[in-house]
Amino acid sequence: MSRSTASHDQLVKLAEYRALAKLREIVFVDPQPERVRRLARPPQGAWSDQWLHDGADLIHASLDLVIPSADIVAADRDADPSPVPDVVGSEETTAMKLYYSPGACSLASHVALHEAGLGFEHVRVDLKAHTTERGDDFTAINPKGYVPALILDTGEVLTENVALLDWIAQQSPSLRPEGALGRTRLLELLAFISTEIHKSFKPFFAGGSDEDKRKAGEQIGRRFGYLAERLEDDFLTGAQPSVADFYLLVVLLWAAKFGVEAPASLVALRDRLRALESVQKAMRHEGLI
Numbered sequence: 001m002s003r004s005t006a007s008h009d010q011l012v013k014l015a016e017y018r019a020l021a022k023l024r025e026i027v028f029v030d031p032q033p034e035r036v037r038r039l040a041r042p043p044q045g046a047w048s049d050q051w052l053h054d055g056a057d058l059i060h061a062s063l064d065l066v067i068p069s070a071d072i073v074a075a076d077r078d079a080d081p082s083p084v085p086d087v088v089g090s091e092e093t094t095a096m097k098l099y100y101s102p103g104a105c106s107l108a109s110h111v112a113l114h115e116a117g118l119g120f121e122h123v124r125v126d127l128k129a130h131t132t133e134r135g136d137d138f139t140a141i142n143p144k145g146y147v148p149a150l151i152l153d154t155g156e157v158l159t160e161n162v163a164l165l166d167w168i169a170q171q172s173p174s175l176r177p178e179g180a181l182g183r184t185r186l187l188e189l190l191a192f193i194s195t196e197i198h199k200s201f202k203p204f205f206a207g208g209s210d211e212d213k214r215k216a217g218e219q220i221g222r223r224f225g226y227l228a229e230r231l232e233d234d235f236l237t238g239a240q241p242s243v244a245d246f247y248l249l250v251v252l253l254w255a256a257k258f259g260v261e262a263p264a265s266l267v268a269l270r271d272r273l274r275a276l277e278s279v280q281k282a283m284r285h286e287g288l289i
């Protein structure tokens with residue numbers, strides 16, 4: 001969902017603006033950092049109005065409309081916030097929701113959504129209990145029982161990391177290689193990382209024997225070597241990261257966790273990725289940093 005701007009007068013007359021009908025959250029950013037006003041609407045229901053006293057809370061918000069600070073009059077800063085009427089005659093929509101488990105492969109999609117600038121909610125999943133942080137049955141959302149799963153604005157559900165990453169790259173072409181074969185080359189990389197690297201970590205996650213882990217580590221090391229030998233720029237497909245880099249980031253983080261050695265060039269790539277704002281934001285959301 002794109003991020004829009006509007007004046008304070010437009011907000012007051014919100015019910016008159018059908019173009020704003022699908023928004024789920026509006027934020028006033030006050031010149032004083034500790035004074036942030038948020039107007040939010042659940043999937044069904046009227047708008048609620050509240051002050052946020054810590055600007056850091058905005059890290060966890062999906063902001064579809066930001067009101068410039070210049071449009072906030074001084075009187076509003078001291079006035080008690082009053083409810084804003086619900087939009088009349090509008091069609092309710094569902095915000096995108098990413099279902100994730102901290103540090104799982106869903107982290108790649110989490111990063112990619114931020115990098116693409118798409119608005120979404122993130123919902124944590126307990127993979128052992130198959131329940132969400134809200135107590136919902138996750139298998140009702142994804143019968144496969146694993147993450148990631150992405151509910152689109154339309155209500156349709158996407159599963160499988162490769163599918164989500166491909167879809168995100170279609171929404172934000174800068175996250176895929178250029179050229180006639182750009183998407184094909186991207187899928188080639190995603191398939192390689194998924195089937196040849198990701199799956200090779202199974203002994204580490206599934207309680208494999210020391211021998212199984214040793215063999216898996218050697219296999220993963222060879223696959224990393226294949227990518228390192230073909231790395232010609234800062235990232236897998238060029239000077240800018242693609243969604244394939246975000247998937248590679250996840251398995252490189254796993255490698256560091258389990259003591260699997262990675263080539264120096266890939267470690268440097270991992271560190272470049274970790275410096276990105278989108279990566280920092282996703283990892284904070286998941287409690288990884």
